[in-house]
Amino acid sequence: MLESRAIAAEPLIRVENVSKHFPVTRGLLVMRTTGQVKAVDGISFTIGRQETLGLVGESGCGKTTTSRLLLRLERPSAGRVLLDGRDVHALTGAALREYHTRVQAVFQDPWSSLNPRLRIRDTIAEALVVNRRVSKAGRLERVEEVLHQVGLPLGAGGRYPHEFSGGQRQRIALASALASYPELIVLDEPVSALDVSIRAQIMNLLKDLQARQKLSYLLVAHNLATVRYIAHRTAVMYLGRIVEHADTESVYRNPLHPYTKALFAAALPADPDAPRDDLILSGEVPSPIDPPSGCHFHPRCPFALEQCSRVDPVLRAITSDHAVACHLY
Amino acid sequence: MASPGRVVLEVRDLHAYLYTRWGVVRAVDGVSFALREGETLGLVGESGCGKTMTALSVLRLMPEPAGRIVQGQVLLEGEDLVTKSESEMRRVRGRRISMILQDPQTSLNPVFTVGSQIVEALRMRYADGVDALRRLAEEALRRVKVAAPAERLRAFPHQMSGGMKQRVVGAIAVAGEPRVLIADEPTTALDVTIQLQYLVLLKEIQARTRLAMLFITHDFGIVARMCDRVAVMYAGRIVETGPTRALFRAPRHPYTAALMASVPRMEASVERLPSIEGQPPLLHHMPVGCRFAPRCSYVDDRCRREYPPVVPIGPAHEASCWRVEPSPPSR
């Protein structure tokens, strides 16, 4: 497995062989479990301090479930998520409260992520109120501090969400994630719901905050250009598994897995003269209820070998910082 | 790319406003463009810039009763659609101009089979019997590359994936053999690999039928791939139009240039993106002069006072900006 760039003894986050299976049930009166959706199927990665890991893949690949496992919004069916070496799903009491201040999140839709009935300052202070015994004055001071950090006027605190535009709301969401001095922020499609001219503002803000506040990010995104701009390392997921994982530059310069190649080829460069080596995949992503045997990608893979339908390829390091799960390598 | 044919759709100085209880929203405020046979024109802009309203006004489908076309002409093969009656418009929609919307989920009626919805669309064009129409429907599905079309006709929308549904929407849109197809962000809801399949399919249909396509998007990657010409909209007006290549090589309006520069690239790593500060104006509180002036880095007093004229800058390339120097006609 690939280690994070940071040389620190223990990475901030270590995900060990984590799976999440959802039962599929049928029947009106008597519920029967007829199958398992293997949303996440035995993945491992680490996130170092001040590092951004980008998780890319198409809808249904398990990237959002992975982020929810890190946030304790889902319990893993198998495996562990470790924060500083401690299993986050086994935390209780004070340790759990501490976890809630250290790990925060920003979601895709800024229209849905702010409680319309709360003033901005109350939304931002929520994590402080719940987890830390901070005086009211201390809370207000912190709210003003983070509002300033995300580039909003101080007066914003007393207003309600509907008075703000999408870009401003995403800044507020970020401020509320920052308030409790977190170390890791899970960013689930943080800019894809925003207007094109606003996206760069938010992406630059994310980069600045990372440098200033020493943050780590888990960036879940389907836009490959966004990931290249923000992430230090990139993991590509397909049907619940990581198929390729490397330093971002290395993945983008030299994609190895056929799926990664196809994914990159399908992304359209903003250049009418860009070469079109279309590797158009046939068919669509199969159902995760009954994924194909062996390598999940083999039915759509133009380079499939005979063994691909039988043997699961393991994620293996090809070079010191580039791992791929494919029988071709 | 297709050789330019005759002009099929021409929009002249179109003004379409929404009369809401908070004031008049000037959603489309003086838009002109022409669309030729076999050509794809990209209409690019951010949400709220009026690109969707432009498309809806062309079809006279502005939200009732707030929306109204207050000025301008929409000429379809020389006929003005603005003055047509509602029943005349019904014969235009679907037969001569079709539209594909962003969300295939809401474009199809969940309680009818895919087959009956395609047959319904075909019935507007052909007066054949049901059996003949079903054969045509099967053919229509085959043309949008849906596997096993005969079985798919009996399927309900929820039994299909998003990409498949959008193909069905495409089949319905071209079933009446329209001359103009308006595609409003048709691939936004699709995954990247499915998006590419769909775009390639649209190109194939266009090559076969010489459709004129108005492609509405905010994605420069799609524009680069799909469009022959581009019109960039900002706050209800087109600020720059030009052939795709020229516009990508040398965007002349500061908004176009800044917007293009602020999009991260898949194929190159950059340390820091230049970003446009501020946000687009509210459409019922428009600045007096150039609408981009409050966010423009080259702004001067004249920009704040007066809206700039359209300046020709190259073959079929023009921009509305005081800073742009007109180039002498090339021919």
Next chain:
Amino acid sequence: MSTEASSRGDLARLPWISFSIIVVLVVAAVFAPLLAPHSPTEQSLPDKLRPPAWQEGGSMKHLLGTDVLGRDVLSRLVYGARVSLTVAAVALIAGGGVGLALGILAGYTGGRVDNFIMRVVDATLTFPTILIALLLAVSLGQGLGTIAIAITVIIWARFARIVRGEVLSVKTRDFVALARVHGCSHLRIMAVHIVPNVLNTFMVLLTLHIGFVVIVEATLSFLGAGIPPPTPSWGQMVSDGRSHIASAWWLSVVPGGAIMLVVLVFNLFGDWLRDWLDPRLRQV
């Protein structure tokens, strides 16, 4: 920002007529002893069956005429408003409160708790309203309390069902997931993040049900299972006037008209409230 302009615009749309009538009704109910020209129970046989003032034989002494026992109809109407609105207030506070609490519990918890509560709701809603009320009235004895209990028992289920639906949709919004990320307890999520977001719907529901409660109360009184005489109640008055409808129309028509008016104005007011509270209609 245009919020100021929009709230001013919305206030202008306030249904002033409905609103004034509601104010008049509430004032009448609260200050009935001060406003009513006569005692509602005082009988005066010489004055019996006087028509309203504008009809021949009517007098300014009894503006809306008198009934069979010579009691002043206007005074009875004013005191009747007291009964109607008291029943409505008690039943809606109790029934609405229970419905709100159970609806939130069912919607937020989901699973078995949700299933159980919703089956009880279904069962409650399948009983004919009036039948339950009649049974209760018979077993508990007539009175204002009985009517309030009967209506509460009927009405909570309607609130629970709609509140639950609303909670289910609020629950999927991202700010609820973020509250969990922040470490909020379930109680806090319900109190701070869910309840304030279903309160609008709840208020509208309350207003729209005032009319319903007034009708149920009137029906019960009309059937004789309501407030025992001589306390005036609108339903009772309609019932009493029934046998004289040909000779003394005002005995039934006046209270009947009052019931209709109350239902109408509260529904109009509720419609306005729904639009006014809907942020989608308020912001640009």
